Amino acid sequence: MLSExxxxxxxxxxxxxxxxxxxxTLAELVTILKIEMVEEHVKNSxxxxxxxxxxxxxxxEDVQERLVYRTQxxxxxxILRYNPSPGDVAYPEKLEMMQKIAQSLKEQRKGRRPSQSSTDSSSNEVFFETIVGTDIPVLSSASTLSPRDGQTSSASPADLHGMWYPTVRRTLVCLSKLFRCLDRNIFQGLSQETLTMCVQSLIKASDLIIKRKTSSDGRLFLIKHLLILREQIAPFSVDFAVKEMVLDFSKLKEAAMKFLTQRSKFLSLHRDNAFLEFLLQGTLQVKESFIDSKREVDKQLKQSCESYISDISTQLCGNIQQYLQKAQVILKMNDENNNTNIQKVSLRLQPFAKPDVLHEIIIENYNYLKKHLPDILKTMNLYLANRDTEQILFKPIKISLLISMATTK
Structure with a gap:
């Protein structure tokens, strides 16, 4: 009767x-069935x-299967096909606006009396926003914008949940739900796919920001969100890697083409028989490939940092680099003519290498540095909001600048 x-x-x-x-809803059903029903209720009897x-x-198992399908x-x-609104890619305006709000709240709190600030409930307000297509809430607190008296806020506008790019928020919340509901192997496969699509969406958003503003804004946006991704997936004690089995048809294709071109040998009775060669050589091959999303995140982060460093280095010492490129052409030409009777070309006699012209280039570059370098550092701080990260990113730029200056001597 119970069975029926x-x-x-x-x-x-x-x-x-x-x-x-x-x-x-599916994640909650998995929790109810797995923990409350099977592990707690059924195991006792x-x-x-x-x-x-x-x-x-x-x-x-049905709920988990449905959860996997709906996740895909x-x-x-x-995530992958997310079409950002103008507000989603409004960088750096969003960060500047939030920075002004945070500064305004900080000044207001400084002007209040201690009794008023201690009873102020606005610092404890909590806001929820729901991800489109799910019931998953994202928590955001006003206290991160207005720290208590005597404390400094460690959260910059770029670090607030609400300021993260939507696909990053959705990815992290989705992974946190799946981690508790699915088996380890299934979770690893889904997480790898989710991270890959999230990175692709960030690259797309970065390209839109570059078209809308500058390459520096797009690069820093991508660097910041890749850093967020790498930091947030660290607590998941799993490998974001999957092994894929792929059928290789290349040898089969080559054997088939060879078989069709050797029609005269179809029925030959020696070892050059075309049909026999096709059977022996036209075999399918199975190839294994490993896809590691964590490494892909690190790889994309490295590429973005290198692109940003290259762009800023070119921007800060562009005139000097142009001079050095022209000088290298002259020096290379002289090296090639060492073993010939052709007279060497004097670099000093070139119009672009005259002392007064070179002096003007250096002065112009120095004035450009003095004017624009503070803005570059300010933009880095606005996006990254981490002194150590900023120093790591700026160090190669500084070295490149020093090398360019030293080479002109």
Missing amino acids: FCNQLYDALRSRIIHVIHLE ARELATFETVCTQML VYIRDE
Whole structure:
């Protein structure tokens, strides 16, 4: 009787489960079935509830399967194919606006009396925003903008949850839900796919920002969000890598083409028989490939940093680099003519290398540095808001600048 009742219960609930589309609901169902039903309720009376345990296990597997499917749909539609609004790529205006708000709140708190500031409830306000297509909430607190008296805020506008690019928020919240609901191997495969699509969406947003503002804004946006991704996925004690098996048809294709071009040898009775060669050489090959999303994040982060360093170095010492390139052409030409009777070309006699011209280039570059370097450092601080990261990123720029200056001597 219990078996019949459990089967009817399973049939009734399964028809509802397969129509659930919200990740939050599916994740909660997994938690209820796995922890509250199987681990807590059924295990206490394993013999009496064996049939019910079987039904719960089947239902749990159905919910997990549905969760995996809806996750794949979600990361495809809401992460990879996410179409940013103008406000999503309004950088650096968003950060500047939040910085002004934070500064204004800080000044207001300084002007208040201690009794008023201690009873001010606005610093404890909590706001929730829901990710489109799910019931997953993202928490944001006003206290990060207005720290208590005597404390300094460690959170910059770029570090607030609400200021993260939407696909980054969705990726991290999605992974946090899946981590508790799925088996390790299944989670690793889904997380790898999710991270890959998130990085692609960030690259797309970075390109839009570059078109809208400057290359520096786009690079720094990408660097900051890749750093956020790398930091936030660290607590997941899993490998974001999957092994893929791929069928290689290249040898089969070559053998088929060779088979068709050797029609005269189709029925030959020696070892050059075309049909026999096709059977021996036209075999499918199985190749293994490993895809590691963590490494892809690090690789993309490295490329973005190198691009930013190159852009800023060229911007800060562009005139000097142009002079050095022209000088290198003359010096290389003289080196090639060392073993010939051709007279060497004097670098000093070149119009672009005269002392007064070179002096003018250096003065012009110095004035440009003096004017624009503070703005560059300010922009780095606005996006990255981490002194150590800023120093690491600026050090190669500084070295490149010093080398260019020293080479002109």
